[in-house]
Amino acid sequence: MPNWNEVKKEIQLPKESPLDQVRKKYLKQLFNLRQRNIITYYSGFLQKQGNFPLGIYDGDINALMNAVKGLDFSKGLDLILHTPGGQVAATEVFVDYLHKIFGDNIDCFVPQLAMSGGTMIACSCRKIYMGKQSSIGPIDPQFGSIAAHGVIEEYEFAKEEIKKSPSSIPLWQTIYGKINPAFIVECHHALKLSEELVTNWLKQWMFKDDAHADRIVKEIVKELNDHSATKSHGRHISASKAKAMGLKITDLEDDNELQDIVLTVHHAYMETFNQTHAIKIVENHDDAAYFTNINISQGK
16 A cells, blocks of 8 residues: 555655655665665754644654655664653654564664654664764653642642741632642653663663663763753753763764765755745655645734
8 A cells, every 4th residue: 555655646746846856865864875875854843832742742653654664674774763751651652662562773863953852762763873064862751841840849849838938828828729739740650761761772782782771771861851050851862971971872973974965955955944834744765755735823
């Protein structure tokens, strides 16, 4: 049966644009250099703002299914990520799906940003390629724009303040009276889930043959999931900092040819988001692409 890309051809959509041609050209060059399957997962979150599915969500599984169809799974996978993160449960499905297909033979490339859930995905790979301009981020979960760590810290602070000064109870009652009674428990569960997932993935994939995996992984997860240390969910963690944490980072600058092609691919996606209504693109090196677009009325 046809995949999404083949259905497009049946509908006879207009001829592909120069933007598509350029992306495909350099994806094929990267494939020829690496001889590994390539799947790109790109969000237009830097160019687009609004109530759109810019982050990782359950709908992405359709795009991944489209991208893997017809590939030679024995060649492994180079996954190129550019994402602000997204739903933890959807991130778990994303990782599990790709590993069921490619096993432990997945490498991750972060040309610019793979934050939050993107960092979690990167941690499920054998190694992460990053440049001097690349960043990953903390994995502490968010509820909208509210950090789960922040909620728990404030709750613990409130308890201490009430012990010191019972007269402050009315103030804290006003604050916590607006919060769902189960919200703090949900924050604890979300923190535990993200920590457990990344811990298991690091042990299973990146450090599977390392005799000191337990100690190394514990330190990495502690740093990635410690809101009191990172201060901000949007905090950028550079390649050098990620390497210092213990993550297996390969510097893109070590291979000029590889760096040039990866960054050219990245620039091609950035320009596609600049010039079109695309908000997310999931694509492979073999011309299968899945676009999520906004219409003009949505974008206003």
